[in-house]
Amino acid sequence: MSSTLQSTAPSLTADYPRASLGHFPTPLEALTRLSTEAGSQKPLWVKRDDCTGLAFGGNKVRQLEFYFGDALAQGATLALITGAVQSNFVRTAAASAAKLGLKCLVQLEERVAGKNETYSTSGNVLLNHLLGARVEYFPVGEDEHGADAALEQHAAHARAAGEVPYVIHLSEHPRPLGTLGYVVAVEELVSQAASMGLELSQVVVASGSAVTHAGVLVGLRALGCDDVRVVGACVRREADAQRARVMRVAQRTEELIGHSGVVRECDVVVDDTFLDPGYGHMNAPTRATLLSAARTEALLVDPVYTAKSLACALEWVKRDDVSGDTVFMHTGGTPALFGYATDLWEMM
Ligand SMILES: Cc1ncc(COP(=O)(O)O)c(C=O)c1O
Numbered sequence: 001m002s003s004t005l006q007s008t009a010p011s012l013t014a015d016y017p018r019a020s021l022g023h024f025p026t027p028l029e030a031l032t033r034l035s036t037e038a039g040s041q042k043p044l045w046v047k048r049d050d051c052t053g054l055a056f057g058g059n060k061v062r063q064l065e066f067y068f069g070d071a072l073a074q075g076a077t078l079a080l081i082t083g084a085v086q087s088n089f090v091r092t093a094a095a096s097a098a099k100l101g102l103k104c105l106v107q108l109e110e111r112v113a114g115k116n117e118t119y120s121t122s123g124n125v126l127l128n129h130l131l132g133a134r135v136e137y138f139p140v141g142e143d144e145h146g147a148d149a150a151l152e153q154h155a156a157h158a159r160a161a162g163e164v165p166y167v168i169h170l171s172e173h174p175r176p177l178g179t180l181g182y183v184v185a186v187e188e189l190v191s192q193a194a195s196m197g198l199e200l201s202q203v204v205v206a207s208g209s210a211v212t213h214a215g216v217l218v219g220l221r222a223l224g225c226d227d228v229r230v231v232g233a234c235v236r237r238e239a240d241a242q243r244a245r246v247m248r249v250a251q252r253t254e255e256l257i258g259h260s261g262v263v264r265e266c267d268v269v270v271d272d273t274f275l276d277p278g279y280g281h282m283n284a285p286t287r288a289t290l291l292s293a294a295r296t297e298a299l300l301v302d303p304v305y306t307a308k309s310l311a312c313a314l315e316w317v318k319r320d321d322v323s324g325d326t327v328f329m330h331t332g333g334t335p336a337l338f339g340y341a342t343d344l345w346e347m348m
Contacts, residue, residue, distance in 0.1 A: 058332020
């Protein structure tokens, strides 16, 4: 095992190579002032995965520890990834490659209509360039398979030129290794919650590719936490499509860790209340949540993912059927604040 790989024993993920990229454990904190302002009797807790460390951090760092663990084990020299223009996955993959000494090709998809030059050049885009990635573009925003196929073509060219490419796919994959990062995250969370005297009842998380959501859900069920509800706040697709996707990714995750059948259909809870008006755009309650989190807790959430999932968490923490504590998984994304500067100025 090379020095950049670390063993995860006795984790459920111990069979998989993992590159060491993030700062763990991330803090677990109470959002007392924000919860009060939102009208909740109980504080919402936040798992600070915005603080995973690598180049502004976020959830993707946990996922990438397993993709890059696999890439290193295969002797890869070049990582390839595709995502929206302001993708955090792309930015943290560029950072991971830089840190581990691999080259990186990132492909940016025109997924969000009506955006200006700040969106196309600041935030995550700026960071991709700073981190030394080669940046390519893909004209369609809603074609996961097409984007992956274009990435495979770049990989084929690189292979012909002597590189060993490693492609991180956007579309659903039979081996969603990134989910293992969130199995590790819940192992961390469950032990933290126990040592802090929390009674874990709910975890609320942004649900996009469903990798984070599935990892949290499978991890909790595999650990025997059968009563902890996991709520996925839809950020990309409406509830029915997202529910089906989460179930498929969860089943593949169960296979990866050898715990098939721990997740039941009824365990997959999704909420698309804050999705409107669609991926990469905010509605009025989401904007209000973003400002409120900043001004009561100095907690920065992003316009695409975490403002929506936090707005959702502030609703679920108030439900009567929740006896214990609710944790909002802050999945990061904060560099996108700068890409969305024009929208943010307009709402202040
Ligand atoms: C900041 C942030 N939060 C949440 C998500 C959604 O995570 P997942 O794709 O694992 O569902 C993403 C995905 O890009 C993200 O960048």
